[in-house]
Amino acid sequence: DTGVSQDPRHKITKRGQNVTFRCDPISEHNRLYWYRQTLGQGPEFLTYFQNEAQLEKSRLLSDRFSAERPKGSFSTLEIQRTEQGDSAMYLCASILGGGNEQFFGPGTRLTVL
Protein backbone atom coordinates (compact mmCIF):
# COMPACT_ATOMS: atom_id res chain seq x y z
CA ASP A 1 0.00 0.00 0.00
CA THR A 2 1.55 3.30 -1.03
CA GLY A 3 -1.00 5.65 0.52
CA VAL A 4 -0.73 7.78 3.63
CA SER A 5 -0.78 5.69 6.80
CA GLN A 6 -1.46 6.73 10.38
CA ASP A 7 -0.89 4.93 13.64
CA PRO A 8 -2.71 4.23 15.87
CA ARG A 9 -6.18 4.30 14.33
CA HIS A 10 -7.81 4.72 17.70
CA LYS A 11 -6.51 6.00 21.02
CA ILE A 12 -8.36 6.23 24.30
CA THR A 13 -6.59 8.06 27.09
CA LYS A 14 -7.31 9.65 30.41
CA ARG A 15 -7.23 13.39 30.88
CA GLY A 16 -3.77 14.62 31.72
CA GLN A 17 -1.91 11.87 29.87
CA ASN A 18 0.40 12.46 26.92
CA VAL A 19 -0.28 10.88 23.52
CA THR A 20 1.75 10.64 20.32
CA PHE A 21 0.49 9.89 16.82
CA ARG A 22 2.50 8.93 13.78
CA CYS A 23 1.96 9.68 10.10
CA ASP A 24 3.79 8.09 7.19
CA PRO A 25 3.18 10.10 4.01
CA ILE A 26 3.30 8.91 0.45
CA SER A 27 6.97 8.43 -0.35
CA GLU A 28 8.59 11.36 -2.14
CA HIS A 29 5.81 13.71 -0.97
CA ASN A 30 7.79 16.54 0.54
CA ARG A 31 4.88 18.39 2.17
CA LEU A 32 3.00 16.93 5.12
CA TYR A 33 -0.05 18.45 6.81
CA TRP A 34 -1.88 17.79 10.07
CA TYR A 35 -5.57 18.56 10.49
CA ARG A 36 -8.09 18.03 13.28
CA GLN A 37 -11.74 17.19 12.73
CA THR A 38 -14.42 17.32 15.40
CA LEU A 39 -17.90 15.87 15.08
CA GLY A 40 -20.06 17.64 12.52
CA GLN A 41 -17.27 19.94 11.35
CA GLY A 42 -14.86 19.99 8.47
CA PRO A 43 -11.16 19.33 9.08
CA GLU A 44 -9.19 22.28 10.47
CA PHE A 45 -5.56 22.94 9.62
CA LEU A 46 -3.04 22.52 12.44
CA THR A 47 0.45 22.62 10.94
CA TYR A 48 2.53 21.64 7.94
CA PHE A 49 6.06 20.65 7.02
CA GLN A 50 8.10 21.01 3.90
CA ASN A 51 10.67 18.27 4.21
CA GLU A 52 11.82 18.54 7.85
CA ALA A 53 11.00 22.24 8.27
CA GLN A 54 7.78 23.19 10.07
CA LEU A 55 6.59 26.19 8.05
CA GLU A 56 3.21 27.10 9.48
CA LYS A 57 1.29 26.57 12.70
CA SER A 58 -2.37 27.35 13.29
CA ARG A 59 -3.51 29.23 16.37
CA LEU A 60 -5.36 25.98 17.16
CA LEU A 61 -1.98 24.43 17.95
CA SER A 62 -1.60 25.35 21.61
CA ASP A 63 1.69 24.94 23.44
CA ARG A 64 0.55 21.49 24.56
CA PHE A 65 0.84 20.34 20.95
CA SER A 66 4.12 19.66 19.20
CA ALA A 67 4.84 18.17 15.81
CA GLU A 68 8.07 16.92 14.29
CA ARG A 69 9.30 15.53 11.02
CA PRO A 70 12.91 14.81 11.87
CA LYS A 71 14.15 13.28 8.64
CA GLY A 72 11.62 14.69 6.25
CA SER A 73 9.78 11.39 6.02
CA PHE A 74 7.34 10.35 8.77
CA SER A 75 5.90 12.87 11.24
CA THR A 76 4.73 12.70 14.83
CA LEU A 77 2.14 14.81 16.61
CA GLU A 78 2.31 14.86 20.41
CA ILE A 79 -0.32 16.21 22.75
CA GLN A 80 0.78 16.77 26.33
CA ARG A 81 -1.59 16.89 29.30
CA THR A 82 -4.58 15.92 27.20
CA GLU A 83 -7.93 17.59 27.84
CA GLN A 84 -11.41 16.38 26.95
CA GLY A 85 -11.59 19.09 24.30
CA ASP A 86 -8.74 17.37 22.47
CA SER A 87 -11.07 14.50 21.55
CA ALA A 88 -11.21 14.54 17.75
CA MET A 89 -10.06 12.80 14.59
CA TYR A 90 -6.48 13.78 13.76
CA LEU A 91 -5.80 13.61 10.04
CA CYS A 92 -2.54 13.66 8.16
CA ALA A 93 -2.16 14.50 4.48
CA SER A 94 0.73 14.72 2.06
CA ILE A 95 1.39 16.40 -1.24
CA LEU A 96 4.19 16.56 -3.74
CA GLY A 97 5.63 20.06 -3.90
CA GLY A 98 4.03 21.98 -6.74
CA GLY A 99 0.88 19.89 -6.62
CA ASN A 100 -2.47 20.88 -5.20
CA GLU A 101 -4.34 17.70 -4.29
CA GLN A 102 -3.63 16.55 -0.75
CA PHE A 103 -3.97 12.84 -0.05
CA PHE A 104 -5.25 11.97 3.39
CA GLY A 105 -4.57 9.09 5.71
CA PRO A 106 -7.34 7.23 7.57
CA GLY A 107 -6.92 9.38 10.68
CA THR A 108 -6.36 8.70 14.37
CA ARG A 109 -9.49 8.91 16.50
CA LEU A 110 -8.56 10.28 19.96
CA THR A 111 -10.94 9.96 22.89
CA VAL A 112 -9.98 11.70 26.14
CA LEU A 113 -11.91 10.44 29.15
Place this chain on the structure above:
Amino acid sequence: DQQVKQNSPSLSVQEGRISILNCDYTNSMFDYFLWYKKYPAEGPTFLISISSIKDKNEDGRFTVFLNKSAKHLSLHIVPSQPGDSAVYFCAASDNNAGNMLTFGGGTRLMVKP
Protein backbone atom coordinates in the same frame (compact mmCIF):
# COMPACT_ATOMS: atom_id res chain seq x y z
CA ASP B 1 -15.09 33.52 10.74
CA GLN B 2 -15.89 30.73 8.33
CA GLN B 3 -14.05 31.36 5.09
CA VAL B 4 -15.64 28.35 3.37
CA LYS B 5 -19.28 27.53 3.91
CA GLN B 6 -21.53 24.69 2.87
CA ASN B 7 -24.98 25.88 3.80
CA SER B 8 -26.81 22.60 3.25
CA PRO B 9 -25.93 20.08 5.95
CA SER B 10 -27.77 17.32 4.09
CA LEU B 11 -29.18 16.46 0.69
CA SER B 12 -31.38 13.56 -0.37
CA VAL B 13 -31.59 12.55 -4.03
CA GLN B 14 -33.16 9.71 -5.96
CA GLU B 15 -30.85 7.29 -7.74
CA GLY B 16 -30.26 8.35 -11.34
CA ARG B 17 -31.04 12.00 -10.69
CA ILE B 18 -28.59 14.90 -10.43
CA SER B 19 -27.00 15.83 -7.09
CA ILE B 20 -25.90 19.45 -6.72
CA LEU B 21 -23.74 20.37 -3.75
CA ASN B 22 -22.95 24.03 -3.14
CA CYS B 23 -20.10 25.89 -1.50
CA ASP B 24 -19.41 29.58 -0.86
CA TYR B 25 -16.15 31.24 0.12
CA THR B 26 -15.15 34.68 1.29
CA ASN B 27 -11.35 34.84 0.89
CA SER B 28 -10.48 36.25 -2.55
CA MET B 29 -6.92 34.91 -2.17
CA PHE B 30 -8.14 31.34 -2.63
CA ASP B 31 -7.01 30.15 -6.04
CA TYR B 32 -7.61 26.42 -5.95
CA PHE B 33 -10.70 24.51 -4.93
CA LEU B 34 -11.22 20.85 -4.18
CA TRP B 35 -14.00 18.45 -3.32
CA TYR B 36 -13.44 15.52 -0.99
CA LYS B 37 -15.70 12.62 -0.17
CA LYS B 38 -15.65 11.09 3.29
CA TYR B 39 -17.05 7.87 4.72
CA PRO B 40 -17.34 7.37 8.50
CA ALA B 41 -14.09 6.37 10.23
CA GLU B 42 -12.03 7.07 7.09
CA GLY B 43 -9.96 9.99 5.90
CA PRO B 44 -11.26 12.30 3.15
CA THR B 45 -10.80 11.00 -0.39
CA PHE B 46 -9.95 13.46 -3.15
CA LEU B 47 -12.68 13.69 -5.77
CA ILE B 48 -12.17 16.60 -8.16
CA SER B 49 -10.58 20.03 -8.20
CA ILE B 50 -10.57 23.28 -10.12
CA SER B 51 -8.15 26.14 -10.51
CA SER B 52 -9.39 29.71 -10.24
CA ILE B 53 -8.42 30.32 -13.88
CA LYS B 54 -11.13 27.89 -14.99
CA ASP B 55 -14.87 27.88 -14.54
CA LYS B 56 -15.56 24.20 -15.12
CA ASN B 57 -13.82 20.88 -14.67
CA GLU B 58 -15.32 17.53 -15.51
CA ASP B 59 -14.33 13.99 -14.55
CA GLY B 60 -16.77 11.26 -15.48
CA ARG B 61 -19.98 11.72 -13.52
CA PHE B 62 -18.52 14.61 -11.52
CA THR B 63 -18.39 18.24 -12.65
CA VAL B 64 -17.26 21.21 -10.61
CA PHE B 65 -18.34 24.73 -11.55
CA LEU B 66 -16.64 27.87 -10.25
CA ASN B 67 -18.17 31.35 -10.27
CA LYS B 68 -15.39 33.64 -9.08
CA SER B 69 -17.43 36.83 -9.10
CA ALA B 70 -19.99 35.22 -6.79
CA LYS B 71 -17.32 33.32 -4.82
CA HIS B 72 -19.36 30.19 -5.31
CA LEU B 73 -18.65 26.69 -6.49
CA SER B 74 -20.79 23.65 -6.97
CA LEU B 75 -20.34 19.94 -7.51
CA HIS B 76 -22.69 18.14 -9.86
CA ILE B 77 -23.01 14.36 -9.79
CA VAL B 78 -24.89 12.84 -12.72
CA PRO B 79 -26.32 10.27 -12.53
CA SER B 80 -26.29 9.83 -8.75
CA GLN B 81 -25.70 6.31 -7.44
CA PRO B 82 -26.34 4.83 -3.98
CA GLY B 83 -22.57 4.38 -3.57
CA ASP B 84 -22.22 8.17 -3.74
CA SER B 85 -23.86 8.43 -0.31
CA ALA B 86 -21.24 10.06 1.92
CA VAL B 87 -20.26 13.41 3.38
CA TYR B 88 -18.82 15.81 0.82
CA PHE B 89 -16.41 18.56 1.82
CA CYS B 90 -15.53 21.60 -0.20
CA ALA B 91 -12.00 22.93 0.41
CA ALA B 92 -10.00 25.91 -0.78
CA SER B 93 -6.34 26.82 -0.79
CA ASP B 94 -4.03 29.72 -1.55
CA ASN B 95 -1.07 28.48 -3.58
CA ASN B 96 1.01 31.39 -2.34
CA ALA B 97 0.42 30.51 1.30
CA GLY B 98 1.48 26.91 1.70
CA ASN B 99 -1.51 25.15 0.14
CA MET B 100 -3.10 24.44 3.50
CA LEU B 101 -6.74 23.59 2.98
CA THR B 102 -9.67 25.48 4.47
CA PHE B 103 -12.70 23.21 4.59
CA GLY B 104 -16.42 23.81 4.67
CA GLY B 105 -18.59 22.04 7.22
CA GLY B 106 -19.66 19.30 4.83
CA THR B 107 -22.89 18.15 3.18
CA ARG B 108 -24.24 14.66 3.82
CA LEU B 109 -25.53 13.23 0.55
CA MET B 110 -28.01 10.37 0.63
CA VAL B 111 -28.84 8.72 -2.68
CA LYS B 112 -31.96 6.61 -2.42
CA PRO B 113 -32.36 3.52 -4.62
